[in-house]
Amino acid sequence: MPLPLFAAPTETALPLHVVDQPGLAAWRETQPDAILAWLDGLGFTGALGQAVPLPGDGGAPCGAVVGYGSREARGRARFHLAAAAAKLPKATYKIASGLPQDQAEVEALGWLLAGYRFERYKTQTPMPATLIAPDGVDANAVAAIATGEALTRDLINTPASDMGPDDLEQAARDLAARHSAKIAVTMADALLAENFPMIHTVGRAANRAPRLIDMRWGDAGPRITLVGKGVCFDTGGLNLKPGASMGLMKKDMGGAAAVLGLAHMIMASGLPVQLRVLIPAVENAVSGNAFRPGDILTSRKGLTVEINNTDAEGRLVLADALTFAQEEDPDLIISMATLTGAARVAVGPDLAPYYCDDATFVTRLETAATQQADPVWRMPFHAPYETMIEPGIADLDNAPKGGFAGSITAALFLRRFVDQTAYAHFDIYGWQPSDAPARPKGGVGQATRALLKTIAEMSAQ
Template identity: 55%
Template sequence: MPIVAQSDVRKISLRLIEGASLASWISTQTPEIRAWVEASGFGAAIGEVLALPGESGISAVLVGWGSAAARARDRFPLAAAAAKLPPGRYVLEPGDVPIDLSVEVLGWRLADYRFQRYRAGKASEVELVCPEGVDIERVETLARGAALAQDLINTPARDMGPETLEVAFATLAARHGAAFSVVRGGPALRAANLPMIEAVGAAAAEAPRLLDFVWGREDAPKVTLVGKGVCFDTGGLNIKPGASMGNMKKDMGGAATVMGLSEIIMSLGLDIRLRVLVPAVENAISSAAMRPGDILPSRKGLTVEVNNTDAEGRLVLADALALADEEAPELVVSFATLTGAARVALGPDVPPFFTDDEALAADLVDSSLRVADPLWRLPFWTPYEPLIEPGIADLDNAPAGGMAGAITAALFLRRFVTESPRYLHLDIYGWTPAAKPARPKGAAFQAARAVLALLENRYCRT
């Protein structure tokens, strides 16, 4: 459902009605409209719509706004109604209804996303006139960044391996004048001291690599984003069962998310020195595959015992984080589809985040609430540190027992960020299992808008 600027084209009013106000609104209408609404059974529930007749067709459309309690159950109530509207160009009439116009207009626009690489979709015939006070260019920029990430995640691994991800990454960098570089293949990764990225991707047909770009003025605050780019995850020699492997095209969701977020950051011109690092690999099986029990060196100098080859994401992230940390940026942020434990704890809609910085945590929670991009804090629980210390090596990539898996994975990553004053890790799912308002089934752009709001609040005040 596109967003359009104000024009002289005939527009249909969208009148938002809360459930508690419906009877009062009906009482002010003509007998004909009262009879029409009462006969329809319209109750002003969220997502409910009712077209009102006029002399030349539809005079207006009522949109249910439910109650505060109902709206708390899900986001983007305007988007819930958009898919049910007849073709036309609409203008909002919120009346006294509580509404955050910027959030709801963005939700309307996000609901328009369709993945059309393999099957053409029908263009939406429903348009919304951008309300006064809402920055239409910003809405389109946010939607473009989300669509970039969603397209990358939705693309099957056959067409989105490390090579293709590199092309997309380099194209993004070139579009914004960022300085792009890549370390590609085993010999180059060894020479660059990125041994765990090499080990994870050694069995794949396409060479493992580290993608890197830098953007922004040199003396601006340094922010580094690191995204897990496992383009497909078989589990390696600890092979996943078929049911668990079926959706592993999304295991590069962290990479896609930092790319979508970077598209937004650079388009908006945030005043930061942005660095983006993506270890791009495929966790495959061949004679070159890493084995359970192998001990790997790392860029940080720590040794890692591989007790499960299916816990590979933290290995590639660790080398990339160690590289990021050497510059001691003001903030390091990692995005990764890292653990099933995070999904068990919080489900698909609420990614956990980890940080030791209390002020940063508070700012991020506030940002997530303001932009309707939910997150929940989990602790870097230091008493669990012994769980990731196997004795035979410095670290264990897959502690036995299965408890606190999201936390132990986060603790593992924290060992590789020691020089930067602030580290934030987000364990995203990157997928919407069933369609919801403004979130079509498939790839999800999670936590990025919350982080964007955090960055704008902290580093880009005018």
């Protein structure tokens, strides 16, 4: 998880000027002729992502200027300072001018996230430029978010050969130890004895035993329960995925990775909440005892589920975990899962679609998402589609035929296991398909920063 954090203040830090295109002319009036000639020679226009070191005496850089573009250009992207940070020469920089105060925290976070490298299997070239936390920015709070996001990325990027249910459990145990949290794990046949039948059924065909991870932290404040889908690899089961669809299935535990990253942010920030994290950790494998299409399972809640596709397994393991979460009647339940391809068809990889009927939560989350450059998109629990998940011979159908509204029907399925309004479900992708500022190709957290701020507001009441 190599992640350069903020540099300590130093007198040798180079000043970094942030210049947008509307303000370029005014800024140029403050610069000497030699600097202007240098910038003109390099074609500096203040465009978003431009980065130019400024020459000092003897040829060594005496500072740098980065382009902040126009309002329109910034509206089409995120983490604008990060786009330039990777282009700067090795040095420690301090913001000298031009960065709007209301954007300082997000841009500073973007700089840190741009320095993320996944190095478990190969040494990567580090980002040379480091940043002193801008004035007015809580460096520790931003660092907590960055390290939580790095944890999420590391977990998703690790292949299933090294990130099975046992490895995911160990990652949770390491996090619990770091923050003095309590953790309990129910696994293998104990899942049947403790009434988690669908978690056991989905995971029983794999060599590595299925389990339910239960982590707790905090003893005061609102009771927040995070439930993350931990399918460490998804072959599709007996409804075997084609090879092209199986290639990224190491990321099918992205929901678990996201809630662990969010849990770190909450605990490292010291939020006054009673946090619980539930992760059903399984592999959806193929063997002689794999569950079959046509099987009817009885869930922890007592609802029966007809299996019409073994590749719709995530909602099954989440159902038992959500029922378990509901039994303590928390103030808020949040589930996060790489649940449906339909969500990606609807909104693409950049947005985190979510479902929630709690108006207060929705308002807080939407505001936080904008402030944190962590976009979300509300989807409907559309009640008329309830009949689509009712097969007739069982209470529920895990994979309605027809292909319509796949993300909505999955969310409706999950809602059957939660008996409260204060429930939010996030159908995330968990993967950055190509390099972008502060988001290299690979595993990525979605909605966690927006959720952190939302939960912080809840805890402050």
